[in-house]
Amino acid sequence: MKSEKFVRKLEEKGIMLNEAQQKAFDIYFKELIEWNEKINLTAITEEEEVYEKHFYDCITAAFYTDMTQELSICDIGAGAGFPSIPLKICFPHLKVTIIDSLKKRINFLNHLANKLELTNVAFYHDRAEIAGKNEAFREQYDLVTARAVARMSVLSELCLPFVKKGGYFIAMKGSQAEEELETGKAAIELLGGEVESIDTFTLPQDGGERSIIKVAKKRKTPKKYPRKAGLPNKEPIE
Numbered sequence: 001m002k003s004e005k006f007v008r009k010l011e012e013k014g015i016m017l018n019e020a021q022q023k024a025f026d027i028y029f030k031e032l033i034e035w036n037e038k039i040n041l042t043a044i045t046e047e048e049e050v051y052e053k054h055f056y057d058c059i060t061a062a063f064y065t066d067m068t069q070e071l072s073i074c075d076i077g078a079g080a081g082f083p084s085i086p087l088k089i090c091f092p093h094l095k096v097t098i099i100d101s102l103k104k105r106i107n108f109l110n111h112l113a114n115k116l117e118l119t120n121v122a123f124y125h126d127r128a129e130i131a132g133k134n135e136a137f138r139e140q141y142d143l144v145t146a147r148a149v150a151r152m153s154v155l156s157e158l159c160l161p162f163v164k165k166g167g168y169f170i171a172m173k174g175s176q177a178e179e180e181l182e183t184g185k186a187a188i189e190l191l192g193g194e195v196e197s198i199d200t201f202t203l204p205q206d207g208g209e210r211s212i213i214k215v216a217k218k219r220k221t222p223k224k225y226p227r228k229a230g231l232p233n234k235e236p237i238e
């Protein structure tokens with residue numbers, strides 16, 4: 001997807017990017033490619049693919065959740081900033097926190113945030129299992145997002161502890177969403193969530209299937225969760 005088409009496709013969804021925002025995506029692309037030569041950030045490097053499979057794909061989260069409000073977002077395992085940095089560029093009033101267990105990616109994010117002059121962003125090098133026990137993060141966020149981090153049963157344990165009661169966990173998934181949801185239901189329920197919706201669509205050019213699972217946080221997460229680092233993946237709640 002060329003950058004002009006990216007802008008047009010977002011316009012169709014009511015998301016208008018001004019010149020500064022378009023420039024920000026251009027800088028993001030260039031920095032991503034430059035840093036990707038030194039540290040592993042993404043396998044997708046061709047410009048049109050980055051615009052569609054990273055930037056546009058990330059912003060689809062805003063097609064199903066109103067991001068025009070002043071919301072605090074925690075993005076678990078954001079890697080090179082996906083999905084929260086593209087969302088932040090589109091909706092500058094969002095308060096964004098990223099937690100990722102890879103220090104080099106956090107270094108990239110700090111550099112990028114300086115380049116883009118982003119405000120109200122904070123990046124932490126930590127595992128979600130550890131940060132999720134910390135009162136400074138636990139049940140503090142209106143929205144918690146995750147894309148390509150773990151399957152739903154595991155991901156729920158990594159993400160739901162961060163969501164405040166009344167907030168939402170948004171899981172951005174590929175074509176396996178329904179099956180993942182089936183095995184993830186027990187974890188969602190146990191951790192205080194309730195599936196509110198699942199929206200399935202295809203990317204405009206590439207045609208790849210995507211699903212956005214939206215989980216409402218109805219009850220507090222039991223103190224026991226998240227369990228110690230590595231355990232959610234090793235022994236998923238299923």
Ligand SMILES: C[S@@+](CC[C@H](N)C(=O)[O-])C[C@H]1O[C@@H](n2cnc3c(N)ncnc32)[C@H](O)[C@@H]1O
Nearest residue numbers: 077078079082100101102126127128147148149
């Ligand atoms: C495949 S990448 C996906 C990155 C990004 N969300 C995206 O959509 O491109 C997964 C990221 O999750 C991070 N990660 C995996 N497990 C984690 C955990 N338990 N706590 C924090 N970060 C984690 C990894 O360091 C990595 O950057």
